[in-house]
Amino acid sequence: MKGLPPVLITAVVLVAGFALCAVQFPNIASTRVVGNLLTDNAFLGIVATGMTFVIISGGIDLSVGSVIGFTTVFVALAIERWGMPPLVAFVAILALSAAFGAAMGAVIHVFDLPPFIVTLAGMFLARGASFLLSTQSVPITAPVYSTVSDFALRLPGGGRLTAVAIIMLTIVIGGALLLKLTRFGANVYALGGSRATASLMGVAVGRMTVKIYMLSSLLAGIAGIVFSFYTSAGYSLSAVGVELDTIAAVVIGGTLLTGGQGSVIGTFFGVLIQGMIQTYINFDGTLSSWWTKIATGVLLFAFIVLQQGLVALARRPVVKRAGAVS
Amino acid sequence: MILKALFAASATAALLLALPANAAELTIGFSQIGSESGWRAAETSVSKQEATKRKVNLKIADAQQKQENQIKAIRSFIAQNVDAIFLAPVVSTGWDSVLKEAKEAKIPVVLLDRDIDPSGKELYLTAVTSDSVHEGEVAGDWLAKTVGGKACNIVELQGTVGASVAANRKKGFDTAIAKHANLKVVRSQTGDFTRAKGKEVMESFIKAEGGGKSICAVYAHNDDMMVGAIQAMKEAGLKPGKEVLTVSIDAVPDIFKAMVAGEANATVELTPNMAGPALDAIAAFKDKGTVPPKWIQTDSKLYTATDDPQKIYDSKKGLGY
Numbered sequence: 001m002k003g004l005p006p007v008l009i010t011a012v013v014l015v016a017g018f019a020l021c022a023v024q025f026p027n028i029a030s031t032r033v034v035g036n037l038l039t040d041n042a043f044l045g046i047v048a049t050g051m052t053f054v055i056i057s058g059g060i061d062l063s064v065g066s067v068i069g070f071t072t073v074f075v076a077l078a079i080e081r082w083g084m085p086p087l088v089a090f091v092a093i094l095a096l097s098a099a100f101g102a103a104m105g106a107v108i109h110v111f112d113l114p115p116f117i118v119t120l121a122g123m124f125l126a127r128g129a130s131f132l133l134s135t136q137s138v139p140i141t142a143p144v145y146s147t148v149s150d151f152a153l154r155l156p157g158g159g160r161l162t163a164v165a166i167i168m169l170t171i172v173i174g175g176a177l178l179l180k181l182t183r184f185g186a187n188v189y190a191l192g193g194s195r196a197t198a199s200l201m202g203v204a205v206g207r208m209t210v211k212i213y214m215l216s217s218l219l220a221g222i223a224g225i226v227f228s229f230y231t232s233a234g235y236s237l238s239a240v241g242v243e244l245d246t247i248a249a250v251v252i253g254g255t256l257l258t259g260g261q262g263s264v265i266g267t268f269f270g271v272l273i274q275g276m277i278q279t280y281i282n283f284d285g286t287l288s289s290w291w292t293k294i295a296t297g298v299l300l301f302a303f304i305v306l307q308q309g310l311v312a313l314a315r316r317p318v319v320k321r322a323g324a325v326s
Numbered sequence: 327m328i329l330k331a332l333f334a335a336s337a338t339a340a341l342l343l344a345l346p347a348n349a350a351e352l353t354i355g356f357s358q359i360g361s362e363s364g365w366r367a368a369e370t371s372v373s374k375q376e377a378t379k380r381k382v383n384l385k386i387a388d389a390q391q392k393q394e395n396q397i398k399a400i401r402s403f404i405a406q407n408v409d410a411i412f413l414a415p416v417v418s419t420g421w422d423s424v425l426k427e428a429k430e431a432k433i434p435v436v437l438l439d440r441d442i443d444p445s446g447k448e449l450y451l452t453a454v455t456s457d458s459v460h461e462g463e464v465a466g467d468w469l470a471k472t473v474g475g476k477a478c479n480i481v482e483l484q485g486t487v488g489a490s491v492a493a494n495r496k497k498g499f500d501t502a503i504a505k506h507a508n509l510k511v512v513r514s515q516t517g518d519f520t521r522a523k524g525k526e527v528m529e530s531f532i533k534a535e536g537g538g539k540s541i542c543a544v545y546a547h548n549d550d551m552m553v554g555a556i557q558a559m560k561e562a563g564l565k566p567g568k569e570v571l572t573v574s575i576d577a578v579p580d581i582f583k584a585m586v587a588g589e590a591n592a593t594v595e596l597t598p599n600m601a602g603p604a605l606d607a608i609a610a611f612k613d614k615g616t617v618p619p620k621w622i623q624t625d626s627k628l629y630t631a632t633d634d635p636q637k638i639y640d641s642k643k644g645l646g647y
Contacts, residue, residue, distance in 0.1 A: 025406075027405060027406050027407070028405075030405065032404075032405045033402070033405045036398075036401045036402065036405055039401070040394075040397070040398045040401060043394075137417040137418065137419045137420065138419070139419035139420065139443055146422065146423070149422075149423040150423060150426065227394070230394065230397065230423075231393055231394070231397065231419075231420035232419070232420045232422055232423060233417070233419040233420035235393070235417060235419075235420075238392075238393065238394070239394075240392070278395075278398060279398075279402050281387070282355075282385070282387050282398065282399050282402035282403070283385075283402060283406060284385070285355065285383075285384070285385020285386060285387065286385070286386070288388060289387055289388040289389070289390060289395070290388070290390070
């Protein structure tokens with residue numbers, strides 16, 4: 001039991017849960033539902049990939065939901081009111097959100113402030129700014145939008161692998177490789193283990209902090225663009241509370257909230273578990289949708305307890321641990 | 327140990343599996359906005375009742391005020407291959423791509439209570455909504471008929487400034503009383519659709535009109551403001567329902583309580599039964615292929631103190647208003 005990594009447990013929960021759902025509603029085990037899961041949770045998967053880096057490094061980013069909201073409004077206004085070509089609007093908003101993240105990272109490092117407070121300020125700032133731009137939902141009518149949102153690879157069995165799902169899968173895979181195979185990824189783990197040790201080992205802590213928050217905000221920006229494809233509109237109230245769903249997905253995915261451990265693939269499973277619960281509730285149709293929150297809460301609690309158990313296990317003296325095994 | 331705890335957690339999720347789907351002739355998915363107001367909660371419970379009456383299996387997904395949840399719900403209804411989808415849209419834009427999917431799957435969509443933007447008109451079968459201009463007209467006509475030929479100074483409590491419902495209810499009322507020279511709106515201010523604000527504004531009206539003796543009738547854009555206004559009139563020593571006529575819109579249970587006490591005269595109902603006409607339209611469409619009109623207007627029924635308000639109050643109070 002001791003050797004079982006948290007991510008494997010997440011995978012078991014996902015598969016077991018899916019099997020349970022499929023037993024009751026055979027329709028769930030179809031490519032259509034799986035395709036929907038990927039499409040509906042595309043923005044969550046993208047933003048959760050960025051959040052995984054932040055949490056592994058020992059931080060937190062509460063601003064991501066607001067950045068998504070701001071991005072949708074900005075993109076909608078840029079295309080519809082200011083007459084920007086969509087591609088230019090995308091580049092502009094990505095630059096803007098990356099700069100926003102870099103600024104938060106810099107403030108966290110330079111003033112040695114808790115990330116919770118800094119990104120909380122960022123959350124209010126970005127949400128407020130999107131209301132300043134527009135309080136109304138702005139429809140996006142650019143032809144690119146209908147092309148992209150209608151594009152889908154047909155899967156056998158009526159399923160659709162949509163463009164936004166493909167973007168999400170690419171980012172998840174890219175994020176997993178970045179974390180596991182690059183020096184940047186290794187530094188993220190080092191930072192989460194201990195800042196002091198990382199610094200002694202020669203990690204440029206300041207630069208890393210800036211880069212990590214920049215990555216998170218950049219991915220939130222991409223998630224915002226995906227969200228705007230999803231609804232073909234920009235709305236300042238969109239993605240309210242998504243930061244919390246994201247953190248839940250990351251933790252359910254086996255990432256340690258205190259940092260130093262975790263994986264992008266686990267986060268991806270965490271996102272799918274949340275999506276699966278919601279799908280189940282929609283299929284049932286008689287349950288209050290607030291059960292999604294309750295089930296997520298129960299899972300989250302179970303995983304935190306599990307993590308504490310694993311941490312305690314790891315900290316035990318070697319002799320004692322050997323005794324426990326025998 | 328750990329695995330056990332985990333399975334306990336997934337078993338909690340599995341507990342939710344306990345309810346079997348019952349076999350019915352039609353299965354309809356309803357993506358509801360949420361339960362932000364009493365009226366919305368009543369709409370949900372009336373929809374359930376209407377579905378049960380017609381032996382329709384209605385699956386309700388509460389979107390918690392989020393469009394992304396509504397889109398997810400619609401996609402999952404399509405995946406379940408339901409016979410029809412009801413949608414009460416939280417915003418008017420951004421429905422094209424998911425409604426196209428529904429159309430592709432040949433699942434008819436009916437909008438309830440609110441409309442969506444014009445670019446999507448061919449994407450839904452029909453919309454069941456009330457006409458808020460007409461609601462104002464019904465209120466105005468009742469007042470004109472009740473007052474008869476004598477001169478009447480009216481004070482008006484408007485809804486939230488900028489809300490289309492408020493503008494429409496004002497417009498309808500103004501149109502109705504314009505035909506009668508003896509009726510005149512002397513004061514008109516916003517009470518924000520709330521009880522507290524309605525009371526406050528009514529107090530200032532009473533002061534401005536010399537103790538309220540010159541006020542002959544109060545028109546409020548919703549019942550909640552009227553309940554506040556009735557309170558203000560009673561505190562000022564006026565007799566609402568007798569000396570001062572009242573007419574408002576929505577028909578929430580509390581206004582019937584005021585009617586029972588003889589303190590309110592009339593209300594125009596914004597029916598929470600949007601699902602009933604929608605279910606009938608779908609049944610006709612499925613059975614005989616009858617294509618309903620693009621807009622099904624719900625009744626704006628007038629209730630007065632002579633309509634047995636106690637009975638209506640009893641029938642409405644359990645709906646979650």
